[in-house]
Amino acid sequence: MTAIILDGIVLGLQFGLLAAGLTLVYGLGGVLNLAFGEMAVITAMVVLFAMEAGVPAAPAVGLGLVAGGLLGLVFDLTILRPVYRRKHEARVLLSLLLTLGVAFMVEGLLNWRYPLKALSLQIGGGAIEILGVPMRRGSLLASAITLVALGGLFLFFRSTALGRAIRSVIEDEEGAQLVGIDPHLMLRLILILSGVLAALVAVTRSMVTPVNVKAGFGITVFALIVTVVGGLGTVSGAFLAGVILGVVSSIAASYIGTFLSLVILLMAAALTILIRPSGLLGVRE
């Protein structure tokens, strides 16, 4: 049982990291980025090609993170321009449709050009025992990186002026504007951050399972579900929801098999949304 729960936490931290990148953009700008998974896949390909060109793993990963940030910037400057001109639900709907279009374009292009490529970062060495359960080094490293990223995000939003400025925009865009914060600049920064998080998702995921060119859709869908369950715009909600759903899914998987465990995970998510539409840690509007 301990092993199952530990597996669930490893999975849940990944879910949380997935959702963090999406939830910030949604909370701040009312933009639902359905190309998030494709951003992760592109950065995975950047890391892969860098490594194939002979770059060592660590700098290659760094390159991937930079590529992720650049992708976020490109999104902000191109496809999201017309989205920003709309308000409220029309904005969410248009962002959803346009980024879905981008996602299909990227997936089509990658599947056509590199159908068999997959990034898989092998972490050597044997299993390490935690609470008497042998855990794979890759899973542990991925979880450690995720926790560090979570801590970093937390500190950033709690203790830096920039982080607080961003939070103020999430809470009250007009109020923030009145005290001299530029919401558009904050949104651009958050999109860059979201791109970096997408890259981090790709890197940590590839330590556990290979990330192939078809992985984008699945990543996006899970990011979306965890985001909604956690509450829009809260990183801690995203991680809480991620860990809960991860443990639920891990327990279900060990008792009734993979596909039906996914069904249970989905039902749990749907129920949470229906009981608490604002999410676990979301603020009621």
Add this chain to the structure above:
Amino acid sequence: MSSRLTRATGTSLIGVAERRSSRSLLAMLAPIALVAAALALVPLWLGGSRVMMGVALLGLAFAGYAIGFNLIFGSTGQLFLCVGALAGVAGYGGAILADRGGLPILVSILLATLAAGLVGGLLSWIAVRRSLGVIFTGIITLIFSLTFENLLFGLGQLTGGEAGFQISSGAGTFLRELTPGYYLMLALVVLFLVVHGLLRRSHIGWGFRALRDDGVAAELTGVNVARYRVYAALIGAAMLGLAGATYAFTRGRISPTTFGFTQVDVVVLVMLAFGGIGSLLGPILGAVTFTAINEVLIGFGELRLLAYGALIIILFLWIPRGVIPTLGGLWRRRPSSSVDPPDDTPAPARREPG
């Protein structure tokens, strides 16, 4: 109430391609008859090729899906991302009832259609009761789609899992011959069009239009928004189910990809965006166009996905009313721009500064 206010007004992206229906019944039925006649000639042209007839049959099934989705999304602004799943509920349901339950095919199809309609109505009822906006309705229905797909895999002994379901009922009858199957599907599509056309002319249609244009205003003037949404979902989902179940029996083999999200929902969305969301004949035009485009692009494999993505962006960015209504609007504007001004300056392009 305040959250409901902001949620209900956000649907202005949806096309306002419908024209005022103060015309006679004949004016509504004539274009449908014309479309039916044109589509009825297709087997004479393609009849020699089994492959091409299969493509045409699938195209008609998609036309049926697009009409059902149009009724739900176009008429009442509910973003149902479970078109394939609802069709699949009926497709698999009908196949299982007939093959494993031993029921006659007609009874199976009708029961399966009823089931799809009830599921659609239930989803809509939940969304209305919890006053979920467009986005949350989309997410809940997307979760339903994924749940359905995983159930198909998980209940492999019942559904055949990834390998698919070989339907033995109806084998060797006219259903499996492509030309009669095609005409059966065509009859359904015409039926759907007539039902949708009649609905638009009835008081229900006025309710639809009122709540789609401005849900809050509609509610304030006494339109029962909740009831109309659920009606539209019930009828639209039943259409999806009837088309899905009929398609299953005419092809004789279904698999999870027959009703998959990328294979059905995305394609239907593009078809509808192309033909004009909310217009009566838009789904047909979209389905015919994209079935043809798909055939042309079939040699390009994965690049088709790229084309679909690009089209989604182009359509929603520059032609949100749909290609056909936009062209029609350009055509109509020249001779008589003063006759019908409210319809020619639609809301979707409404832009706010900033």
